[in-house]
Amino acid sequence: MNxxxxxxATGCRVLAAHGHTDMVWGHLSQRDPGGRDVWLKSAGYGFQEITPDLVVRIDRDGRPTGGQGRVHLEFPIHTEIMAARPDVGAVVHTHAEAAVAFAATGLPLLPLGHEGTLFWPPDIARFTETGDLIHNRYLGERLAATLGDRNAVLLHHHGLVTVGSDVATAVMTALFLDKACRTQLAAASTGIPYTWSPEKEALTKRNRCYGPxxxxxxWTHLVRTLPT
Structure with a gap:
């Protein structure tokens, strides 16, 4: 067992392989099995470069307690969400371009395809208090409060945050969110009215398409097909 x-490290490579890399920015974390600390991708490296020796364990104040590497300035995204959500085992933050663009429109994120059913109904959570970095505990707490019990939040003028019980779920949720945003932006760009699944169908599809x-x-497919 890994x-x-x-x-x-595996989750970072999957994110890189599916369009979430932004040079050295963006990060992924996993809750420490002991339940207190957080394992976080090291700062200064792109997702595609991350190996197990470039993952650092930190406490809630961002102090390294194990592993190697520099700590991302935005570590409070991870530590404060995990402090507020005992059910969350992993957190993703990326600057996926479709998500950034979609958040700026203010449109509700609707289930045009399967992916959108993971985020509607109700509409996806949105953090609008700042487009700046989440660089302190206060902002991390406010972001966690906005996320609430949801699986994702869009950060206006910034990016996305997704969560899950494990790395696989958090990473796949980020991939699905980016695709849902990209699909709706493509439909909206035609200027032609578009449709989406009604609420009952969306909830049924959510369970049917994205069961365990x-x-x-x-996830096995994503890992199996990673570039070597």
């Missing part, structure tokens, strides 16, 4: 550093077996198979 340890947290290995899990984070489907997510396990999808």
């Amino acid at each position: 340890g947290p550093a290995e899990e984070v 077996r489907q997510l396990t198979d999808a």
Whole structure:
């Protein structure tokens, strides 16, 4: 069984392979099995460069307690969400271009395809208090409050945050969110009215398309097809 550093490194490589890399920015974390600290991708490296020795364990104040590497300035995204959400085992923050563009429109994120059903109904959470970096505990707490019990939040003029019980779920949720945003932007750009699944159908599709077996198979595929 892989340890947290290995899990984070694999998740980072999957994010890189599917359009979430932004030079050295963006990060992924996993809760320490002991339940107190957080394993976080090291600062100064792109997602595609991360190996297990470039994952650092930190406490809630961002102090390194294990592993190697520099700590991202935005570590409070991870530490404060995990402090507020005992059910969350992993957190992703990226600057996926479709998500940034979609958040700026203010449009509700609707289920045009399967992916959108993960985020509607109700509409996806949105953090609008600042477009700046989440660089202190206060902003981290406010972001966690905005996320609430949801699986994702859009940060206006900034990016996305997704969460899950494990790295696989958090990373796949980020991939699905980016695709849902990209799909709706493409439809809106035609200037032609578009449709989406009604609420009952969306909720049914959410459970049918993204059950535990489907997510396990999808994650295995993503890891199996990583560039070597």
